[in-house]
Amino acid sequence: MPVLCVTKVIVTRYTKSVYTSNKNFDDFSSPAGGQAKALVPVVFQGGSRQVLQGFPDGIKSDLGYALERVQRGQIPPDRKSVREVGAGVFELREEDERAWYRILYVRRASTIQVLHCFEKRSNSIEQKGIETAKTRLRRVLEAEREEKKNVKQTLRRR
Numbered sequence: 001m002p003v004l005c006v007t008k009v010i011v012t013r014y015t016k017s018v019y020t021s022n023k024n025f026d027d028f029s030s031p032a033g034g035q036a037k038a039l040v041p042v043v044f045q046g047g048s049r050q051v052l053q054g055f056p057d058g059i060k061s062d063l064g065y066a067l068e069r070v071q072r073g074q075i076p077p078d079r080k081s082v083r084e085v086g087a088g089v090f091e092l093r094e095e096d097e098r099a100w101y102r103i104l105y106v107r108r109a110s111t112i113q114v115l116h117c118f119e120k121r122s123n124s125i126e127q128k129g130i131e132t133a134k135t136r137l138r139r140v141l142e143a144e145r146e147e148k149k150n151v152k153q154t155l156r157r158r
Helices: 048-053 057-071 127-157
Strands: 042-044 079-081 089-095 100-107 112-120
Touching (some): 042 048, 048 057, 048 112, 057 089, 100 127, 112 127
Parallel strands (some): 042 112
Antiparallel strands (some): 079 089, 100 112
């Protein structure tokens, strides 16, 4: 007699369309016996914050929720790798009847860097958007290298 396996899947009310098979449960509980872990700060590169603020309210809410999951160390339900930009770069995406909305981000040691936010009419990323995100990623990586170099020099002086 075959065994029937039932899997319970919960898709949050914040995400209208799930484009990946990553349907994780929300778990915002505190670790055992302790304070809730602090959220990792989000740093917006270029005009990304202003573009995101121009998105429709429902889209901002859904994408903001997905970013909060990233801040908590969780994987959002609609995260996709964007290798064309660089290693570790992901996109969050949402749509309405008018357009697609995207956030390209990379999680670094102590921050989440939002590289690019944009709206478009098709389901693919234009080369211009990829180049913008690549340029901003290069700046982030250069700033990190410079910071490490400065820390090493400071430690040598002691």
